[in-house]
Amino acid sequence: xxxxxxxxxxxxxxxxxxxxxxxxxxxxxxxxxxxxxxxxxxxxxxxxxxxxxxxxxxxxxxxxxxxxxxxxxxxxxxxxxxxxxxxxxxxxxxxxxxxxxxxxxxxxxxxxxxxxxxxxxxxxxxxxxxxxxxxxxxxxxxxxxxxxxxxxxxxxxxxxxxxxxxxxxxxxxxxxxxxxxxxxxxxxxxxxxxxxxxxxxxxxxxxxxxxxxxxxxxxxxxxxxxxxxxxxxxxxxxxxxxxxxxxxxxxxxxxxxxxxxxxxxx
Amino acid sequence: xxxxxxxxxxxxxxxxxxxxxxxxxxxxxxxxxxxxxxxxxxxxxxxxxxxxxxxxxxxxxxxxxxxxxxxxxxxxxxxxxxxxxxxxxxxxxxxxxxxxxxxxxxxxxxxxxxxxxxxxxxxxxxxxxxxxxxxxxxxxxxxxxxxxxxxxxxxxxxxxxxxxxxxxxxxxxxxxxxxxxxxxxxxxxxxxxxxxxxxxxxxxxxxxxxxxxxxxxxxxxxxxxxxxxxxxxxxxxxxxxxxxxxxx
Numbered sequence: 001x002x003x004x005x006x007x008x009x010x011x012x013x014x015x016x017x018x019x020x021x022x023x024x025x026x027x028x029x030x031x032x033x034x035x036x037x038x039x040x041x042x043x044x045x046x047x048x049x050x051x052x053x054x055x056x057x058x059x060x061x062x063x064x065x066x067x068x069x070x071x072x073x074x075x076x077x078x079x080x081x082x083x084x085x086x087x088x089x090x091x092x093x094x095x096x097x098x099x100x101x102x103x104x105x106x107x108x109x110x111x112x113x114x115x116x117x118x119x120x121x122x123x124x125x126x127x128x129x130x131x132x133x134x135x136x137x138x139x140x141x142x143x144x145x146x147x148x149x150x151x152x153x154x155x156x157x158x159x160x161x162x163x164x165x166x167x168x169x170x171x172x173x174x175x176x177x178x179x180x181x182x183x184x185x186x187x188x189x190x191x192x193x194x195x196x197x198x199x200x201x202x203x204x205x206x207x208x209x210x211x212x213x214x215x216x217x218x219x220x221x222x223x224x225x226x227x228x229x230x231x232x233x234x235x236x237x238x239x240x241x242x243x244x245x246x247x248x249x250x251x252x253x254x255x256x257x258x259x260x261x262x263x264x265x266x
Numbered sequence: 267x268x269x270x271x272x273x274x275x276x277x278x279x280x281x282x283x284x285x286x287x288x289x290x291x292x293x294x295x296x297x298x299x300x301x302x303x304x305x306x307x308x309x310x311x312x313x314x315x316x317x318x319x320x321x322x323x324x325x326x327x328x329x330x331x332x333x334x335x336x337x338x339x340x341x342x343x344x345x346x347x348x349x350x351x352x353x354x355x356x357x358x359x360x361x362x363x364x365x366x367x368x369x370x371x372x373x374x375x376x377x378x379x380x381x382x383x384x385x386x387x388x389x390x391x392x393x394x395x396x397x398x399x400x401x402x403x404x405x406x407x408x409x410x411x412x413x414x415x416x417x418x419x420x421x422x423x424x425x426x427x428x429x430x431x432x433x434x435x436x437x438x439x440x441x442x443x444x445x446x447x448x449x450x451x452x453x454x455x456x457x458x459x460x461x462x463x464x465x466x467x468x469x470x471x472x473x474x475x476x477x478x479x480x481x482x483x484x485x486x487x488x489x490x491x492x493x494x495x496x497x498x499x500x501x502x503x504x505x506x507x508x509x510x511x512x513x514x
Binding site for chain 1: 362363365366368369373376377453458461462463464465466467468469470471472473474475478479482483486
């Protein structure tokens with residue numbers, strides 16, 4: 001990645017974006033707490049046990065779920081296993097490189113994983129075949145196709161929608177009839193970028209490139225907070241964090257009602 | 267939170283926690299600056315049963331070369347757990363957790379180090395967790411910032427932190443290992459103490475808005491107490507050096 005050329009482009013745009021923000025608008029015409037246009041295609045990959053293609057503005061993320069049998073972890077013999085992985089493949093951006101996941105891909109996967117895990121979205125206790133010996137392992141694989149900012153929200157939304165539409169392929173493993181993956185909660189993840197002293201929801205790539213700090217918050221349908229991750233080198237004040245959490249609870253409702261529970265996805 | 271919900275009572279009827287602390291009490295903390303010979307700066311911290319050592323090398327040449335930044339130094343923190351630091355032996359080397367923690371610690375330290383003063387160089391921060399007992403990222407970060415000061419690297423301020431969490435439906439400060447394993451939420455926070463700006467903030471578990479607010483307030487207040495211990499450790503080192511000088 002050529003940091004040098006990137007930062008030159010950013011310097012030129014930085015003033016413009018900041019000027020717009022100080023006037024209360026954004027480079028793509030949105031207001032502070034608007035998402036870009038969201039489009040979801042469920043079951044895009046029929047060969048997967050569940051999948052969703054999410055378009056968040058020009059960002060595209062494909063999430064596939066595969067469910068297999070395997071051994072439980074020794075310290076949790078009576079629950080299934082969730083494993084989340086993210087790949088930033090070089091097809092998606094000139095700044096992505098081939099090879100094993102770097103720290104950014106690992107952070108992305110771990111933040112998405114935390115939202116699903118801590119909200120107890122999947123009823124892992126119902127994924128036990130034989131206690132201590134055989135359980136269902138749910139693999140969530142996040143494949144970034146086009147990186148135009150805010151991979152966190154696109155990936156988290158794709159993950160919960162793919163999970164909600166997943167089938168446990170029991171017959172394929174000789175374990176009886178297939179059944180829907182049991183989902184108990186509907187976590188929604190929202191990400192904010194701080195640029196100057198302004199905080200905006202769903203940063204696009206230009207905004208992300210000049211952001212000082214980032215805050216990703218996952219909330220559930222009861223307004224509980226399940227996961228938070230502050231990113232980048234900048235800072236937040238306590239009040240900024242608390243206000244942003246409040247916005248996140250509301251924005252999460254929109255994602256949940258429209259795309260996760262609602263039928264606004266194909 | 268990771269663990270299984272066993273029937274363990276973490277807070278008794280008198281509001282005391284399993285190690286006898288009240289809900290907003292820190293574990294005992296000891297910090298020492300300048301503990302390693304070869305490093306440019308170092309610090310050792312004991313925070314409860316955590317034993318963590320941090321070392322700083324640099325500013326020095328960047329390897330691999332393509333990592334260098336013409337406008338400023340790159341600060342790279344590496345959080346690493348010793349194989350014997352936890353109950354069940356940890357496979358040596360970086361795992362996904364330690365890679366994420368290295369990233370958030372690097373970000374937190376970069377917010378105060380005057381990186382622009384050392385373009386094209388690297389400042390390497392190594393955090394070795396020798397014994398782990400919950401709260402290692404914050405204890406490691408707290409030690410690392412003392413090690414940076416000990417190395418004489420210019421900074422706007424130290425970085426200091428503390429975690430809050432939730433156990434038995436109560437918001438408590440500075441979780442120990444049992445509370446971390448069987449509790450309901452963990453909320454590590456690190457700040458720039460002079461401005462109280464937040465540089466590291468993570469949360470996992472299940473909390474209401476009011477609980478997050480309470481945890482954040484408790485963690486910030488506690489971090490300011492730990493800040494005094496950091497400054498004291500740095501002062502002690504120079505008092506000791508001065509005394510050695512006089513004796514010679």
